[in-house]
Amino acid sequence: MAAIINFIAFTESLINGYLKEIGFMVKNFFSTRKGIITVGAVIGILAPLLQKLGNPGNMGICVACFGRDIAGGLGLHRADVVQYLRPEIIGFVLGSLAAALIFKDYRARTGSAPFVRFILGVFAMIGALVFLGCPWRALLRLSGGDWNAILGLAGLICGIWIGTLFLKNGYNLGRTQKTHFSAGLLMPLVMAGFLILMLIYPQVAQEPKSGVLFYSVKGPGASHAPLFIAIGSGLIIGFIAQRSRFCTMGAFRDLILFKQVHLLSGVIALIAAALVMNLILGQFHMGFEKQPVAHNLHIWNFIGMALAGLAFALAGGCPGRQIFLSGEGDGDAAVFVFGMITGSAFAHNFGLASSPAGLGPHGMAAVAAGFAACLFIGFTMRKTI
């Protein structure tokens, strides 16, 4: 025990000492316009490549789908087609932690209405699974020629716009508190634990279970890039996205609230890069019909993503951003992420998630409950600071 405490103290002193120097020497290139465009382009290049290497169609990276797959891999739901501990997500958190430590941007903090954030995470995920994708996947679906994504993106922007109305009227979840250095390490440690579980219990061909972990033998959960390529890509994206604060929700929120296009330029770069990559790799297929892991119920693509957008706006970040925040010490973002994972378990256990066949049997009721919860949060949690 004493050795662990000494190790943590040593790590902390190391960061406060040597690495601080490095952090100050390097100007944060990624916070510039060129930087955010670079990050969007890197995601836009890596995601279609991951798809080529095995990830599901138009799902090179999807934070919602991958969170849902993680819930399945852990057996929190038993939808046997979506069970896999996605290494990209593990890489996101660990890459973000590395960037935050090296550049002296790591701050262990928590206490800004964590349970509210958990609930927002639950309903954000439920909304995203009605559409079938997080904002990143909406962009990737668009750049793969899936026009259903246009409805999803329109819904996302509508939901964010509703969120900005609350923000303008004083909505906020209060201040965070500083906490123990080690408290902020818990999320990265949990992710490292998931990786260790994958190494101890690797996938066995055609077996639905390996030790404690569940593995899909068919469906999207069975489609995945090789583990080390997936985690490597995750680490790269986590590292640069932490530095740039890349956020799809923030892109539209800042445009609506402040007429700022900084984050939006990263989103546009992602679409452009992914479009070029999909054309090169032969993964571009235009149309509404027969798109991979998608349905074409236009109204529900719109409404599902509107719920997700509202929840993201109220929580202060898209799923990707929440994951990067959870890697740099933000305990509230970690609660949101686990809210999303829990939400996906509800979504599949209760029949709320859509599938290419259409809506889940209780998807509409869940979306209504989600809007009720978000509106309750938005209307009642206002405070003048």
Added chain:
Amino acid sequence: MSTTIDARGLSCPQPVLMFMDATKSSADKEFIVLVDSDASMENVSRAAESKNCTVTVTRQADEYRLDIVRPL
């Protein structure tokens, strides 16, 4: 006179919203914004610079103090 905005512990977009509101409600030329994350420091700086303000950033331990001066 200067207006001080304590946005420590708040995450985006709150610090930017508070700064923007202050520039509307106050006639002061100088604003001091206190934040405790790099993201907030960058966001407030970007917002201020887009309004042609000059921004001077000072790091104090884990926090930042932004001295923002409005153009005449």
